[in-house]
Amino acid sequence: MSTHAAELGSNYLTNGFSLKSWLLTKDHKRIAILYMISITFFFILGGLFAFAVRLELLTPAGDLMEADTYNRMFTMHGVVMIFFFLIPSIPAVLGNFLVPLMVGAKDLAFPKINLASWYVYNLAGIITLGAIFMGGVDTGWTFYTPFSTTYSNSYVVLTVVGLFINGFSSIFTGLNFIVTIHRMRAPGLTWFRLPLFIWGHYATSLIIMLGTPVIAITLALLAAERSLHLGIFDPALGGDPILFQHLFWFYSHPAVYIMILPSMGVISEIISAFARQKVFGYHFVAFASIAIAILGFLVWGHHLFVSGQSVYAGLVFSVLSMLVGVPSAVKVFNWTATMFKGSISRETPMLYALGFIGLFTIGGLTGVMLATLGFDVHVHDTYFVVAHFHYIMVGGAIMGYLGGIHFWWPKMTGRLYPEFWSKLSAGLVFIGFNLTFFPQFVLGYLGMPRRYWSYPDEFQVLNVLSTAGATVLGVGYVMPLFYLTYSLAFGRAAGDNPWGAYGLEWETTSPPPTENFHHQPVVTGEAYDYPSLEAKSV
């Protein structure tokens, strides 16, 4: 099969070299690459803001920058990382590239909308960057009122206009995935033969479609309140500042699952491929994704436990939030069981997947802790929360993203990455991550509030550890940028299926042709049917 590319002489990368052939492409694979470039840029930007924050916190006194500068730094770190990296990363890059390949389709259902989503994303990015370079925004990424509507003297409206627009790129992507998964599956590819990556993206797309309009409305109301003083959220005008928090978290809590569910899909693919096993309890893992997506909409009130909401509302939100832990635990147990009696190889994607399980387990357990009413009161808005959501969102989404990038790199580029450097980078990321964020759990229980520019002396040692960890983590994150770029020119040719993995995307050439498959694939087996693959290759 690897001779196809040579015979046809063309794949999606070589199908036109002009700038126009890229900027006006309707090929989902090219759009995925365009997204990868934009998203990498925002990841670096968000990382630089994070590093500024960690450097400031090296000493208890706020001595590196002004308080206002610091407040803008952590806000822009949050805004850029969440809205321009974590939410779009896996769906827009890996999802865009792989969803049509995995379901055996020629492209996504709406190729032009897909291209539009990239332009909308960049337009939103430029507007938000505009706000940043004009001086930034200091409200925190949560934009709590009435600070954001009345008291902040930063570029709040411009920022939320950027985020409002950005929501459309999410919606375009989600819409495309849902229609493609429903309508364009290859013959024989029934719902329960779909890869779990597709299930993860399907669940995510449902959240995107139902949740994103709510944040768009919320941000529009915020901009209106700030510009026109309508009295929606401002108590001085009869508004309710807590209403904003309800509206905001109705989307922004499910947004965490937008980040984590695709990543879980990636992990299922990697573990089964490198253990040469069917994913254990396929149906349970698939339904766990849907359960998390649904439950995720019912838990936003745990962000308001200390806001003065009623004790009974607290009870309901607490028990629902804790229940999300159950399908999450099911997934972890299933991934573990998938390795049982497998034939496990130690390639880089597998290291990322195992790292994901470790970090996700810590993030998940502390999440259930935080949902516990009596406990949350003490650590609410402290570094305990900061550590928790970084374990889930960064540990979860970025480990999945990097693992996925390494796993499918040969498919996307036709080249293998250098093994030594990639393993080193995976190790540095894991160690650096834990050194950065684990001390923050302790800091939080000690009582250090989040978003502090200076802090009492006794918190210093743990902050120094955290900053040291961030340095290691930064090195780990930057390395792939170099060795992956290097591999584009000097990497070994990958072949169509370097991992011996099962799935439609591995049945076409690397890189795939523009139309994805030379012949319409027909699916006859269950997902992850490694025994049959083995039988074929013998």
Add this chain to the structure above:
Amino acid sequence: MWSDFPLFPRAASTIARDVDALYFVWVGISLFFFFFIAALITTFFISFRRRAGHQYGSAGDLKTLPLELTWSGIPLVITLVMFGWGAQVFFEASRTPADADSYFAVGKQWMWKFQHPEGVREINDLHIPVGRPIKLTMTSEDVIHSFYVPAFRVKKDVVPGRYSTVWFEATEPGRYHLFCAEFCGTEHSVMIGSVYALTPEDYETWLATGDTGPPVQVSGAELFDQLSCSTCHQGADQIDDGIRLARGPHLEGVFGTERTLVSGSTVVADESYIRNSIINPQSQIVAGWQPIMPTFKGQVTEEQINALIDYIKSLEVPQTAQQNVVAPPNASNAG
């Protein structure tokens, strides 16, 4: 050495021990599951590593349904048990003891202002006696702040336009950090104060040496006169020739009762209602009265409103005058 590298905060309130117990059990459960998963993965990673000529086994040897039910059921049970316990701790922490001493707190960019029932005012410091339940009634002058004393394990948002309450009973004398935990602007991180828990004797001494104004209730009563609230909301027995002179409802015994408004809806006369009636009096007129009260917006500070509330709370229904309270004047009389 551990003073530079603390791993655990001081526990200095009656609730702290309950929260810590919850924490330790959770940490125990988390460690167990983390190491359980880590041990399984490590074992599998080593025992099932890929070898040349390896015969593929299958996890399909495991029975799916019983395993799935087991590892869904165990987390579910643990979760529900811990939920129940956490809820119980939360209820305890939310239920203010009836005999708690009533203090007021106002958050403002970027300071904490406190009023003791005895009349002492403090900024950023709060002195309290140990062994007494203290109830803080809190509001904000501008943005949302959050009152947080880690050593007491208490935290409550302080929201403009509303009142929130928090209570705690210090068990150990000492000085404790008071943080603002909700981002509130430029100097959020220096909106730091101290809570001084003193023995009851030391507290009395401190009160005596401090700059004590009149008790909050008394200054509330003075304000009530100064602002001429008493002109309309005067005592229930001010009746001249059988015609009631009052142009507004009497406030004796009103606090905490349900009021029927002109719109027909009802509202409980709590702190927020009274505050709103002072700042924005036209919005919630009690049925049977004319909307004639002027706003006091901008004329009274949040602390003064607190004092007024404390005074109104203290007003009790005079035994002899109860029948007059329920009889509003007719409209022509009041107009």
